[in-house]
Amino acid sequence: MVLGSIFYREDAAEVAEDLIGKLMIRETSSGITSGYIVETEAYYGEDDPASRAAQNGRTQLTEPMWSEPGNVFVYMVHGHWMLNVITGREEEPNAVLFRALKPVQGTDLMKERREKDGLTDLCSGPGKLTQAMEIDDSFNGEEFSERDKLYIEKNDLGEIDVERSGRIGVTEDLQEPLRFFIEGNEFVSR
DNA sequence: TCCGGGATTGTCT
């Protein structure tokens, strides 16, 4: 049921697309929260002007990008935590950013953490998602696995229509569209 | 110590 590290040893764009419709689960002492992944973006290494690996180089902040595929990479932008999973091969700083979820389990807990009532306001953006799921940089260097209370199940949405577009919020994007989302889904960020 | 920038969010039109 739980996706193993083999799943992430593919090209970032392929992993980003395959992750759409999978179920992300987070367990804390307060309870379980989960949601279907409805929006992702692929980021490449030094050749990608929008990637932290290219912008900052290899620093303490970006070091987790060079770790094993399947590992978690979290960093802060505009005061919000961004959740990524490392993809491809080791020593190649490629990653997939989780941008939005369709809330499934623990929606009351999410509402509490987000201080919002609307279902579409809980996980419809990369910063909202980490707040609703209570994820921060303490996950850096960990892997997605049941043991770490953050994992992804194969269990998917079924028939879905995955659309792609340019990435959001980046000043200099690559030619290939690297954002993946479910067409018409009300829980995507925009 | 100061200052600018960003893989954002929230609010208003």
Added chain:
DNA sequence: GACAATCCCGGAC
């Protein structure tokens, strides 16, 4: 859809 508020981080002074 557009714009301002926000806030850590890293580089410069």
